[in-house]
Amino acid sequence: MTSTGFGCCLADDMGLGKTIEIIAFLLARLKTGKKGGVSLILCPTSVISNWEHEFKKFAPSLKVQVHHGLSRTRNNAFISDVLKYNIVLTSYALLHRDIEFLSTVKWDGVIADEAQYVKNYSTKQSKAIRSLASNFRIALTGTPIENRLEDLRSIFEFINPGYLGSEKRFRKLFSNPIEKEGDEDATRALNRLVNPIILRRVKTDRKIISDLPEKDETKVFVPLTQEQASLYDATVTAMLESVEEKEGIERKGIILSAITKLKRLLDHPSLVSGDLDRRFNRSQKLVRLMEMLEEILGAKEKTLIFTQYVEAGKIIKETILKRFREEAMFLNGSTSRVMREQMVSRFQSPEGPRIFVISVKAGGFGINLTAATNVIHFDRWWNPSVEDQATDRAYRIGQSKQVHVYKFARLEPLRRRLTR
Known part of the structure; x- marks a missing residue:
């Protein structure tokens, strides 16, 4: 999907290993020579350590910079150092604070973990993440729709801007008919649009994982x-x-x-x-x-x-x-x-x-x-x-x-x- 220029959404059920899948993808991308620079991974502050731990465990060959804390590099120092790394890890909380210099980097990829953090289209962090230039974009979330269909459109505006149309058009064609009227034709039409972009697997499917206990x-x-x-x-x-x-x-x-x-x-x-x-x-x-x-x-x-x-x-x-x-x-x-x-x-x-x-x-x-x-x-x-x-x-x-x-x-x- 990323090789065609499309962004995508990995929406596997919670606990199925989205982190490991992304690490494997990044390793494969480097091994096949598809390298356009450094990839940026955005996530909640609480999971930065988990990402860092998983990279050390499953991909120790990758050079990872944790951009977090008061001692983090900024401005020109960050820009000159960033190319030494394969991956930069940072939080949504810091994204809009440091957007001035983060946006000057042409990232190979921008990956949004727990992408429901950008479900509100008009927030500062949603605007900030959409302003980042990159070769590919991936959203990770076990809940692409938390409260309303607008959540899904906001995530899609990050991975594939304009794909689901303007906010007004989306509300007219999908949000209102589906949420207010239960329109099955509108539901099928939306599924046809998003299904090629979203990969979702669930733990209850024994073909996906057979040894998970009850x-x-x-x-x-x-x-x-x-x-x-x-x-x-x-x-x-x-x-x-x-x-x-x-x-x-x-x-x-x-x-x-x-x-x-x-x-x-x-x-x-x-x-x-x-x-x-x-x-x-x-x-x-x-x-x-x-x-x-x-x-x-x-x-x-x-x-x-x-x-x-x-x-x-x-x-x-x-x-x-x-x-x-x-x-x-x-x-x-x-x-x-x-x-x-x-x-x-x-x-x-x-x-x-x-x-x-x-x-x-x-x-x-x-x-x-x-x-x-x-x-x-x-x-x-x-x-x-x-x-x-x-x-x-x-x-x-x-x-x-x-x-x-x-x-x-x-x-x-x-x-x-x-x-x-």
């Missing part, structure tokens, strides 16, 4: 403490009264704010009240988590616990230490790249910590944590595909044991409360 998913239903129930009803009642007087975007804002507050409340009342009382028995969800961990630790198994709230992660970590005298590592958005790498290495070691608490947006992608056989989603993300990505930190190539996935849920959902 994965089971269980919903864990928990009641509320008396305190939680009282605060929950008060929040819902206040929200219902407020929305009666509002309309449009303001009404939606009130509902969204209330749902977010309820989600935090179900994790622990202190996340809403702001008090310092972090006793675990104030939250039935936390009580149930401790019960599950007691059994899991007794079986000498390792566990990933995902949460979207940093404060919830801190409470979980503190409670585990108090209850079991067991270390629980906690990875979140403020964790440095070096510390992330150390945490992953320790967890993967048989002698390392058995519990890893992770902020779903900071560590829910791009890292391998196959030492875990249990994955617990302590609270639920808005988009199921994000949860799936997080689960696939453990359920991926290299996993030799059955993976148990647990998703916490309330006994009585909000929607039932609203229909009374």
